[in-house]
Amino acid sequence: MDLGRGEWKTLIERLPVLPGFSSRSCRVEANTVGEPSQTSNTGLFHLSEEVLVFILRFLDPFSLLRAGSTCKRLFRICSCSSIWTRHCQALFGVSFRTSSVSPKDAFRLLFMWRKLYQMLPCNRHFQKALLAEFPPPRYWIQWLVLEEKVPLPPVKLPDFEIEYIWGIKKECLDETHKEDSETCTGYIFKYDWKELYHLTLLHHGSFGNLLLHVLNRQNGNDHRELEEMFELYHQFRFQWLFSYWLFRQPKPFNKQLRTIYLQWKKYSKRKVSWWGTALCDIEYLVSLHQITSDYWKGKLAKGDENLGIRTLENYFSMCKSLVAWILGRDWGRLKRRKVYHDTLEGVYRVLKTEMRTSLIDHDHFWQVAKVQMARVCKLEETAVNYVNWKMIDSGPYYRLYLVSGNSIYLEHIKGFLQRKRLISDWFLQEENVWVRHLLSEELCQLLEFDTKILEGSLHGDTLSAHLSRIIWLYLHSGQELYMDAVKGFVLECAGARLKFYSSVNTGFYSSFSCDRECLNTHVELSPNEHFLTYG
Known part of the structure; x- marks a missing residue:
């Protein structure tokens, strides 16, 4: 799915991941929490439902979900389609009023799929579901219709299957893609996923219509596997993304990142020798840097895993510049190590609060590092030896x-x-x-x-x-x-x-x-x- 124009970026920035973001969990909470006390004479529930709907329209989607999980009445009001159509229109460009799926469920399903597909390279559980067999089950193929780039071989399916899944009429299929083989019910066509995506987009007229087509096809399906995948992703997203970032760099950068990561740090050679393998103690590597430990705990960039990883990238890019500056000085190894260590400690203390709320770029890191490095050198002069x-x-x-x-x-x-x-x-x-x-x-x-x-x-x-x-x-x-x-x-x-x-x-x-x-x-x-x- 490629919304373009920054819609998904806006979605990620405005909507932090909420644990238990599934229809099943919401229903359980709604059925187990009792009605609000009727003995209170004043308060939120003294207002009419029309007024409550007007107030709830100012909440973002995840605040709506939190509010709806408190009691039965708020669950019903927060599920109102008039509220969710506004959010769907703002983020997806379509209100889903004509969809067979409610706007709230449409928003929920699309958000879960988008987050899971973004994490596909480092989510082995999701890889097994999508890539273990070819072609994938129809349920997953229907979601893959929304993606332009799919890491699978060209698809070979009968024309009626392509018409059902992608919504392209048989007469719109290009004859040059027709295979020599023929089934009793139709011809076999071979298409790359990217070609099918653009053909589907052209056939439906807009991405919003494509979303409507996919959601209508998914109506009535059991989304339990998608919800379980999302819950698993939410639980381990920081660990998965950090491991992928640390060990799956291109070869020219992988060795360089490892050198910078371990530069002048006291570490166990035995544990580091398993770097990137199945026996690697990833939590030990995380503990070597305070900033990586914060990311592991979800404390960077308001808990956004993607912005947090970008903060880590900028941090270690700053470390690379710092190492180059220190090696250019006529210092002994002990002094180099201490200048490096104390500078990083100072950078972390200065930016710790800011890193937890926003993305810190390389230039900001480097400016703070230069100030801290000058102060470390001044402390060294004061100490004399x-x-x-x-x-x-x-x-x-x-x-x-x-x-x-x-x-x-x-x-x-x-x-x-x-x-x-x-x-x-x-x-x-x-x-x-x-x-x-x-x-x-x-x-x-x-x-x-x-x-x-x-x-x-x-x-x-x-x-x-x-x-x-x-x-x-x-x-x-x-x-x-x-x-x-x-x-x-x-x-x-x-x-x-x-x-x-x-x-x-x-x-x-x-x-x-x-x-x-x-x-x-x-x-x-x-x-x-x-x-x-x-x-």
Whole structure:
């Protein structure tokens, strides 16, 4: 089906996919939900049906379906043909008043078919239904009449079959397409699907008349298989489309996309080795990028799978430009990786909200990436070296500067590093040697300069969690009160360990002396034996 003039684009933009979009589900909901309470004196149902119909005409089709699924009365009113003919006329160019199918059912069937056929390349279940046997069942052939491009061999059918399915009179068929073989009921004609489509369009006069023809032919058919296919598509559309996009690129671009997708990312080589095969862990690949994880969950472009995929394409196109820019600089591998990773993190933070509501093109991605890249390089200069840089990237001021670019956060970062050095210098003083010997290795590491304190380690009742919280408060506030608290806590831990050792040693020697006295009272020892015993 090729509506042209952007009708289907308008349909996709205005009508997000609604779960359970089938006549069966609507009937079930309508039959199980009771009538509205008659005891209410005011409210929506106090209005007459004519007024309700007038109000509901301002809703889009999917809002109508949602409203109709609430109760029996609204289900009946929302199914009014006068409402749906307006939507059909606006989107399909035909009102379906003369069709044997109601305007609401016509809209529902055409929408389900269109969405399914658009996803045909990545929908294996639908491929089996359409392409497993040739020719396909008549039910599916009747829907394929609406499509100009069909991935099937030329059709060979008797003239009466072509007349019934496509609606073309026998005398309108071109004799050059007639086969030598003949049946008892008519001649065999061979046509490409595209030729039949244009001939059918010419015969019916317009695409709207073609829609009427197909719907009249489909009247009375059981659409259960179409509805089940649509429900399955709605459930897995993001997974199917993402897998098809990631693994079914043309050869020149497939290798390039894989390189960009895995560029400077920490990943499991064993899992990635199954790339594109049946054993591939697609959810693991999705987790490597935040934006792909959002798409997998339906959080991009208001849940529109096609606009979401275009956002992914633009994002990885930006990644390609970013990699080329970074490789053009005289940097080591560690610095390249960190600039790339932190830039992508910054881009995601800045555009996360916008990506969830609209399509982001390549230029917008690239402009934000250049700003973020400049800020990352500024942070690297502030950190002085790679060790410091890795230590500050988990702090709040680091993320705040990436998002805002406010230079005041750079001063906070400098103060953070200075205070981290003060803690380390105090701990390494000669007078604190006894403290270093008594503290556990875990607490000693927290006091070292190059130790990275993560936000996740601040929770709990352990000694390391208590010390991490005090250090965190000092590093990010700069108040000397917290520095004194760090010193006091460390000295207290060391003193407690010292008292523990002293009590253990004292108890051991006391017990040993009592044992010797008991032994002397029962056994007489010579002076030499006494000397050997105490010596």
